[in-house]
Amino acid sequence: xxxxxxxxxxxxxxxxxxxxxxxxxxxxxxxxxxxxxxxxxxxxxxxxxxxxxxxxxxxxxxxxxxxxxxxxxxxxxxxxxxxxxxxxxxxxxxxxxxxxxxxxxxxxxxxxxxxxxxxxxxxxxxxxxxxxxxxxxxxxxxxxxxxxxxxxxxxxxxxxxxxxxxxxxxxxxxxxxxxxxxxxxxxxxxxxx
Amino acid sequence: xxxxxxxxxxxxxxxxxxxxxxxxxxxxxxxxxxxxxxxxxxxxxxxxxxxxxxxxxxxxxxxxxxxxxxxxxxxxxxxxxxxxxxxxxxxxxxxxxxxxxxxxxxxxxxxxxxxxxxxxxxxxxxxxxxxxxxxxxxxxxxxxxxxxxxxxxxxxxxxxxxxxxxxxxxxxxxxxxxxxxxxxxxxxxxxxx
DNA sequence: GGATAACATGAGCTACGATTCCGTTTAAGT
DNA sequence: ACTTAAACGGAATCGTAGCTCATGTTATCC
Numbered sequence: 001x002x003x004x005x006x007x008x009x010x011x012x013x014x015x016x017x018x019x020x021x022x023x024x025x026x027x028x029x030x031x032x033x034x035x036x037x038x039x040x041x042x043x044x045x046x047x048x049x050x051x052x053x054x055x056x057x058x059x060x061x062x063x064x065x066x067x068x069x070x071x072x073x074x075x076x077x078x079x080x081x082x083x084x085x086x087x088x089x090x091x092x093x094x095x096x097x098x099x100x101x102x103x104x105x106x107x108x109x110x111x112x113x114x115x116x117x118x119x120x121x122x123x124x125x126x127x128x129x130x131x132x133x134x135x136x137x138x139x140x141x142x143x144x145x146x147x148x149x150x151x152x153x154x155x156x157x158x159x160x161x162x163x164x165x166x167x168x169x170x171x172x173x174x175x176x177x178x179x180x181x182x183x184x185x186x187x188x189x190x191x192x193x
Numbered sequence: 194x195x196x197x198x199x200x201x202x203x204x205x206x207x208x209x210x211x212x213x214x215x216x217x218x219x220x221x222x223x224x225x226x227x228x229x230x231x232x233x234x235x236x237x238x239x240x241x242x243x244x245x246x247x248x249x250x251x252x253x254x255x256x257x258x259x260x261x262x263x264x265x266x267x268x269x270x271x272x273x274x275x276x277x278x279x280x281x282x283x284x285x286x287x288x289x290x291x292x293x294x295x296x297x298x299x300x301x302x303x304x305x306x307x308x309x310x311x312x313x314x315x316x317x318x319x320x321x322x323x324x325x326x327x328x329x330x331x332x333x334x335x336x337x338x339x340x341x342x343x344x345x346x347x348x349x350x351x352x353x354x355x356x357x358x359x360x361x362x363x364x365x366x367x368x369x370x371x372x373x374x375x376x377x378x379x380x381x382x383x384x385x386x
Numbered sequence: 387g388g389a390t391a392a393c394a395t396g397a398g399c400t401a402c403g404a405t406t407c408c409g410t411t412t413a414a415g416t
Numbered sequence: 417a418c419t420t421a422a423a424c425g426g427a428a429t430c431g432t433a434g435c436t437c438a439t440g441t442t443a444t445c446c
Contacts, residue, residue, distance in 0.1 A: 012392060012443055035310065038433060040396095049395040054435065116309070116361050117228070151380070158377065161369040165358030168309050176354040184351065187344070188381030205413055208423060231403060242425035247405065387446105394441070404430085411424065416417100 019056045021046040026067060030110030035171075037110070039063075064114055065125030071111045072129035075101050079136035091149035094140040095186050098159070102166055102182055112167040134160070151191050212249045214239040219260060223303030228364075230303070232256075257307055258318030264304045265322035268294050272329035284342035287333040288379050291352070295359055295375055305360040327353070344384050 011019070025046035029037045039060055043050045057063040082097040105111055114122050123130065138156035145152060162185050169178045204212070218239035222230045232253055236243045250256040275290040298304055307315050316323065331349035338345060355378050362371045 009392095009444095014443065015393060018394080036433095039435080040433075043396095050435080051396065051437085052394055055393070060434070116364060154377075157369075158373060161362055161374050162377070164361045164365065164369065165374060168357045168361035169354055171309060172357065176350075176357065180351060181354050181358060184347075184355070184381040185378060186381070188377040188379070192385070202414095202422090205422060207413065211424085229403095232405085233403075236426095243405080244407085244426065245424055248423065253404070389446085390442105390444090392441100392443080395437105395439085397437100399434105399436070401434085402432090404432105406429070407427095409425095411422105412420105413422080414420095416419090 015056075018046070018048050018052055021048060022053055022056060022063075023066065023070075026063060026110075027108075030067065031108055033109060035109050035113050061119060061121045062125065064110065064118065065122045067110055068114045068118070068122055069126040069129050071104075071108065072126050072133055074104060076129060076132050076136060079133065079140065083136060083139050089149070090140070090143040090147040091190065094144050094150075097140065098162070098186070099182065102163065102170075102178065105163065105167060106170045106178060109171070112170060115164055115167050149191050150189060154189050208249075211239070211241050211245055214241060215246055215249060215256075216259065216263075219256060219303075223260065224301055226302055228302050228306050254312060254314045255318065257303065257311065258315045261304055261307045261311070261315055262319040262322050264297075264301065265319050265326055267297060269322060269325050269329060272326065272333065276329060276332050282342070283333070283336040283340045284383065287337050287343075290333065291355070291379070292375065295356065295363075295371065298356065298360060299363045299371060302364070305363060308357055308360050342384050343382055347382050 022042060026037070026042045029042055029045055039053055040050055042063075043053045046053075053063070057066065078097050078100050082093050085093055105115075134156055137159045141150065141154065141156040141159070144150035145154070162182075165185075166178055166181055169176050169181045215235060219230070219235045222235055222238055232246055233243055235256075236246045239246075246256070250259070271290050271293050275286050278286055298308075327349055330352045334343065334347065334349040334352070337343035338347070355375075358378075359371055359374055362369050362374045
């Protein structure tokens with residue numbers, strides 16, 4: 001058997017557990033409203049030393065990348081549900097999926113920041129998930145367009161743009177309501193007039 | 194004459210000149226695509242020492258605040274032109290002003306960053322200009338609504354929200370075109386369907 | 387139960403950028 | 417010209433946050 005195909009020794013139990021603790025701590029801290037979270041804070045929250053964080057993730061960006069990847073997995077699951085759903089109004093199905101994804105994003109300042117200002121390494125780490133996102137979004141967009149409910153010039157790629165814009169609004173909840181913003185955009189997407 | 198009303202001695206000529214040099218340098222550096230600019234870099238570009246920057250602005254946020262204030266003055270001037278214009282389609286007048294303001298913002302990463310993530314001190318410094326902005330935007334919004342061209346539930350306050358969202362898109366020009374985003378939103382604003 | 391490779395720890399190193407401080411220079415008033 | 421308060425310069429300081437590494441611990445395999 002070629003060496004590169006051998007199953008590597010599985011991670012030790014404590015290591016696996018700590019990895020999850022770190023990710024959970026990062027999610028919790030980043031879910032708060034403060035955009036900047038230090039590695040030390042994540043380590044403390046996870047109940048491990050900083051060294052342990054760096055054993056599992058080469059640097060901060062890698063940790064962030066992993067979180068973004070997880071988040072996109074959630075988005076994708078939701079889009080898949082919408083695709084499988086089949087019945088119902090295609091535009092509304094798409095809109096509902098966007099609303100749900102937006103609601104999730106609203107409580108995750110970390111992903112927002114990554115979407116808006118993250119370095120390319122963060123995106124590279126979640127490359128596959130992002131591509132899958134665009135593919136599934138394209139399915140829903142195409143259905144809504146075929147049904148004549150979506151403006152013909154709206155593209156699947158615009159979905160990410162819309163969500164990116166929404167992220168900015170979400171960052172200032174004391175000034176604006178992102179729901180208004182989303183509904184405004186949805187009206188712009190809808191065919192007619 | 195009460196002391197607090199006496200005209201304070203005018204700023205020394207070199208001081209006045211340096212203040213302008215600093216602001217100009219800051220504008221130039223912040224107009225580039227990099228969101229983070231150091232005080233040292235601004236000072237070097239202006240051809241003065243860091244100490245001089247701190248003589249004119251108590252801290253970095255104060256300098257940023259002044260830049261944001263200037264930017265809003267530009268926005269306001271444009272809105273006033275649109276108000277004075279009078280003739281022409283009210284919705285298109287509003288849309289044109291938004292497009293122009295957006296174009297200006299697209300080349301100013303500093304204001305974008307301030308709009309999206311700036312601390313409240315930055316906004317406090319530009320308080321008057323921002324309020325004036327909302328007042329003038331309200332005039333244009335009201336005209337477009339009266340003409341039946343704007344959705345009745347669109348509010349002047351939403352203008353800022355839209356621009357804030359646009360800012361996020363502008364930050365990733367290699368991925369999205371903010372013009373598409375703006376046109377999408379404008380369609381959402383327009384009455385009908 | 388002992389050997390060993392993984393793993394964990396956290397004080398401290400390093401880099402960076404904002405801000406300060408004081409000796410020096412200079413505009414402006416007489 | 418001379419005085420002086422205002423302004424300047426920029427090395428040094430300070431705080432912060434990412435990251436490293438020498439030492440101690442433990443899961444796993446036999």
